[in-house]
Structures are given as structure tokens and as C-alpha cells.
Amino acid sequence: MSSAEVVLGFLEDAEPWRLRSPQFPSKVGGKPAWLSQRGLPSLSGLECDICRLPLAFLLQVYAPISGQDRSFHRTLFLFCCKTPECYTRNDSRCMKVFKSQLPRKNEFYPYDPPPEDEPPRDLEKDHSVLPVYGVKLCWVCGCPGNKACSRCHAVTYCGKHHQTLHWKHAHKKECCSPEATLVTASPCIFPESELVTEPEEEEEEKEAEGEEQTANAQSEDCPSLEETLAETDLEEMAMHETEDNKVFQRFKKKIAPEPHQVLRYSRGGSPLWVSSTHIPSDQDIPACICGAKRTYEFQVMPQLLNSLCVDSTGASIDWGTLAVYTCSISCNHDDEYCPEFVWKQDFSSDQQTQIKQS
């Protein structure tokens, strides 16, 4: 376990203007507040690798790297599929993450930080086009999309899927009608909230580690478990469950002081796993296209699912935790949005019941 500081993320309501690009927000849901207006992810890059439908924007984390001018502004964007069937155990192909960064002096934003308490004047401006290069965005999901509605030409889409969805949901009534156009909320984005951060208290960690040592000592008093380990598959499974439970208990203990945390950020630190199975080895984390190693940066907690209004009874989008790994030198790749790496770890089935009850 690294001693790197952990910063926790919590959801908070915010006025919409605070969640727009010029404010460099960290946020969950809504449409992406793109950082760079150039080199946005391609349409195929924003597709689910399993069902091929457009991914939904899940969250973005503003995470500049101090002392590195190319990363003066830096945001990580996480997308996920909304098809419940794509969420099979420990399979990360229904998720994608991208990094965008800009130096302090850039063509999109002022050199000095935006005023804290003053909404910009152009609040009611059309947000379906990024102003500098005129990149058109899909009205439904906010991702690049330049296919216009052939009747009104007032809205554009990333593809047939979102056009059809919008037509059935609202646009059939709005199309070509001069008044009250385009006011209906988008049907397939997650509810929007600001992501505010605060450092995790250090004392809790020492206490938790102390208790973990006690737990270890107790299991050492019981040598029979170890002696019988290799005897049968059944016993091996039982042993594995014990190990799994230990990791899960540690997870629960660690989050108990701040149960509403939805994100844990610790660049270069290590994630808090929910289970002892499906933990990536170094070989499981692919290097960046620049050749540099990818290191852990943040994880999304299962608590976030509660705020996404996803169905929790039947098949649903789901995870234990999502660990995001990024280029260790935070390279620039032709000024394009760089794909980074996300690892989905699920709870074992008995843990699932426990965490949902708590």
C-alpha cells in the first residue's frame, strides 16, 4: 500500500454554469464539459466494444499536474455503456477513459483562472457547437456529432441511434416548431452533479491497519487452514473466500468514515480493491502509446451507482470499483484526446448482497 495521499470525491448540487468547460469542472453526468476543442475522441472510439452502441458520459475529473506546463489544465473523461447485458463479471470492455490536457497559454481559455462567483454572460448560448473550430456535438449525448436532422437542421447527432431516440422521445413534437424547441431533457444522460473533493483523514488509515494486523494474527492462530490448503478443491475455495472476505472487510472499514465517497483519487498510489480476485498484475496494465508505463490515478466507487438512477432490481449497469490507469508522464499525443486504461472489478456475489444492504 502506497503512502500517497488520497483525495475523496463527493457529489454536490451546483448551478449549471459552474459545470461548463470554462470553469474546469470535475463532475458526474450531464454532457461532457470538453477541455480541448480539438482532437476529440472519434465516434468509433466512443462506442461500446461489446454492443457497439454509443457510450454514455459517466464523469470527468479535473486533475492538473503541478510543475508540468503541458498538463496545466488536465481532465480525465470516463464513459460507460448503458446496456445492462454488457456488464458481465470483471469485463471492462463496456468502459472507456480519455485524457485531455492544455498548457496555461492556449487557444481556448484565458491565461488567468475564471472568476469564482460570476456566471458568464453567454449562459444561454447554444452549447451544441464548440466555438473555436465549430465542432458540432450530438444533442443527446454531447459527443462529437455532425449528422443534422434533415427537416429542421437545428440539431445534430452522433449517429442513427441517438437521432432515433431523440425523435421518439421529444423531437417528433419539437422539430420545426419555432417556440419551445429543444427544451426537453436528454433521455439518456446521467443526472448531473459537481464532484467536490477533500483529503482523506490519515488517522483512519492507521486505525484500520492496526485492526487488520489483529485480524491477521487471529488467522495465524489457526494453522489448520493453511495445512489443509492444497488438499481438495473445496478447501482451496474456502481459503480463497476467506482471503476475499478479508479484502472486502478492509474495503468496508476504509470507506466507513466517509460512506458517501464516490471517488478516490491518488495519482501514483494504489486502489482500494473490493475483492481479492481480478486484481491486475503489472502485465495487465498496457503501456501508453508513447511507451511510458501507465500508473494508477483514481477509482470510482460503487456508491456512485446510487445516484445514477439505474435500475437496481433486475439486470443493471454495475461495478465493484473502476480503477483508472493513466500515462505516468502524461504525454501529449498530437494534441488529441488520449485513450487511457480502466479496470473493472466486481464484487463476489455474496458481497454484492452485503454492500447493497448496508
Ligand SMILES: [Zn+2]
Ligand atoms: Zn455495450
Ligand SMILES: [Zn+2]
Ligand atoms: Zn449521441
Ligand SMILES: [Zn+2]
Ligand atoms: Zn428536426
Ligand SMILES: [Zn+2]
Ligand atoms: Zn503517454
